[in-house]
Amino acid sequence: MTVFASGPPLPQSGPVTGYPAGAPIPGRSLRFRIETWGCQMNVHDSEKMAAALSSLGCRPAETEPAEVVVLNTCSVREKAQEKVFARVEQLVGRGGERPRLIGVAGCVAQQEGEAIFGRAPAVDFVLGTQSLVCLPDIVRRLLEGETRVVEIGRHPDNLDIPPEQIDRIPGVKAYITIMEGCDNFCSFCVVPFTRGRERCRNVSSIVREAESLAASGFQEVQLLGQNVNSYRDPEDGRDFAELTDAVGAVPGIRRIRFTSPHPKDFSDALMERFAAGGPLMPHMHLPAQSGSTTVLERMRRGYSRGEFLELVGRARDKAPELALSTDLIVGFCGETRREFEDTLTLLDEVRFSSVYSFKYSERPHTLASKRLPDDVPDPEKTHRLVALQARQREIQLALHRDLVGREVEVLIEGPSRKGGQLAGRGPDNRIVNFDGPVEATGSFGEVRITGFGPNSLLGEPVSSLTPRRLSGSPAGPPANPSDWGAAIPLPVVQAAIRGREASPSV
Numbered sequence: 473m474t475v476f477a478s479g480p481p482l483p484q485s486g487p488v489t490g491y492p493a494g495a496p497i498p499g500r501s502l503r504f505r506i507e508t509w510g511c512q513m514n515v516h517d518s519e520k521m522a523a524a525l526s527s528l529g530c531r532p533a534e535t536e537p538a539e540v541v542v543l544n545t546c547s548v549r550e551k552a553q554e555k556v557f558a559r560v561e562q563l564v565g566r567g568g569e570r571p572r573l574i575g576v577a578g579c580v581a582q583q584e585g586e587a588i589f590g591r592a593p594a595v596d597f598v599l600g601t602q603s604l605v606c607l608p609d610i611v612r613r614l615l616e617g618e619t620r621v622v623e624i625g626r627h628p629d630n631l632d633i634p635p636e637q638i639d640r641i642p643g644v645k646a647y648i649t650i651m652e653g654c655d656n657f658c659s660f661c662v663v664p665f666t667r668g669r670e671r672c673r674n675v676s677s678i679v680r681e682a683e684s685l686a687a688s689g690f691q692e693v694q695l696l697g698q699n700v701n702s703y704r705d706p707e708d709g710r711d712f713a714e715l716t717d718a719v720g721a722v723p724g725i726r727r728i729r730f731t732s733p734h735p736k737d738f739s740d741a742l743m744e745r746f747a748a749g750g751p752l753m754p755h756m757h758l759p760a761q762s763g764s765t766t767v768l769e770r771m772r773r774g775y776s777r778g779e780f781l782e783l784v785g786r787a788r789d790k791a792p793e794l795a796l797s798t799d800l801i802v803g804f805c806g807e808t809r810r811e812f813e814d815t816l817t818l819l820d821e822v823r824f825s826s827v828y829s830f831k832y833s834e835r836p837h838t839l840a841s842k843r844l845p846d847d848v849p850d851p852e853k854t855h856r857l858v859a860l861q862a863r864q865r866e867i868q869l870a871l872h873r874d875l876v877g878r879e880v881e882v883l884i885e886g887p888s889r890k891g892g893q894l895a896g897r898g899p900d901n902r903i904v905n906f907d908g909p910v911e912a913t914g915s916f917g918e919v920r921i922t923g924f925g926p927n928s929l930l931g932e933p934v935s936s937l938t939p940r941r942l943s944g945s946p947a948g949p950p951a952n953p954s955d956w957g958a959a960i961p962l963p964v965v966q967a968a969i970r971g972r973e974a975s976p977s978v
């Protein structure tokens with residue numbers, strides 16, 4: 473499990489305006505740790521919780537034991553959910569020295585609520601996805617003697633937490649929540665039950681956050697939402713394409729990415745933005761979920777295989793350099809061998825730049841759990857997953873082979889995961905590892921691709937790399953790309969990483 477301990481506390485100490493206030497603050501000297509599972513939205517929520525705890529005077533634990541531990545959970549897969557309870561047992565099982573407070577936050581908290589105490593009696597508080605702003609008050613109440621607090625209500629101000637109340641992971645790129653929740657109710661998905669219905673921030677507030685990030689030295693922003701291309705400004709109706717224009721106009725923001733769009737809501741206007749170039753990077757994570765029209769119908773995805781392929785074709789006509797990654801589920805209810813083959817051939821036709829692949833697991837409250845039997849045996853699901861990953865691995869190797877000799881602009885994120893080199897991302901979001909001074913972290917460099925593996929590229933700088941000081945990011949060691957979610961234990965299995973060719977850091 474990857475643990476994210478946030479960076480040093482924000483410059484301001486004491487209560488942050490906007491959080492419930494009151495003196496004295498009993499948590500002033502406590503050390504905290506937030507452990508994060510799941511998607512970028514969860515990683516970003518942990519940044520908000522870190523600031524909320526810092527506002528009480530708590531500080532992040534470094535190597536020493538933490539007195540407040542928050543488990544920010546994911547319930548998209550059953551396995552991820554079970555890990556949370558195992559982790560609570562671990563925390564209380566250490567020779568009787570348990571943390572003073574243990575909290576469960578995130579999607580499992582929202583989904584299970586008070587029932588968590590029954591399953592894990594050592595838990596002190598349960599904090600839902602729409603209640604992050606309540607965290608300081610909950611901690612204060614517990615430290616003052618209250619026991620077992622649950623807060624899973626919807627707090628409107630949770631969506632628009634001011635940028636100064638977010639303790640961002642040091643690095644070169646930052647997340648901005650543009651909307652929360654989802655109205656789609658795909659039959660397999662628990663998100664509408666854990667994140668609620670769609671709610672959007674307005675463009676002006678998002679732009680203010682982007683300006684604040686640019687002023688702090690961040691050059692890349694990732695716009696987050698469960699279904700970003702259904703975004704609408706609640707006041708003036710501007711859509712997602714117009715939002716990318718507004719964020720792209722912020723001086724200092726050189727790269728914009730987003731996750732995740734829904735294929736059925738993809739607009740021509742957004743395609744035009746990709747075609748025009750500019751700060752919108754030529755990569756998109758476009759979840760397909762299956763390559764079979766009949767499975768897509770059972771999933772209630774709102775598009776057929778043909779419509780998905782037509783969308784990909786149109787996008788690539790407009791923006792030939794556009795790299796597409798995706799999510800795929802194998803072994804969904806009633807998936808026949810033939811239907812699975814349709815997913816394999818989708819890989820061949822689209823040639824995704826990367827794939828997050830899952831074995832289907834039934835989730836509570838969903839339509840599938842109520843109406844569709846989870847009837848593909850687990851060994852068969854595993855067999856299909858392995859076959860899918862093997863096919864995708866070959867595709868990625870072939871795509872990467874074609875990139876050798878190209879020069880790409882890389883935003884340098886810090887030391888490569890295996891050390892000894894730098895790692896950065898090209899416009900297409902592929903990881904490139906190359907030699908260079910760590911002081912170049914945060915700068916852009918031109919790199920020629922010289923080698924490849926299935927999951928990353930190897931390169932050499934074509935000119936000297938310029939050291940850059942990350943003005944706004946909290947001081948500390950250069951950012952490791954894994955801090956940004958890549959190494960967060962997503963409830964997914966990425967394409968296999970064995971058998972690399974030239975890259976030492978795949």
Ligand code: SF4
Pocket residue numbers: 654655656657658661662663664698699734
């Ligand atoms: S669009 Fe995405 S978040 Fe919404 S229900 Fe479907 S899979 Fe879940």
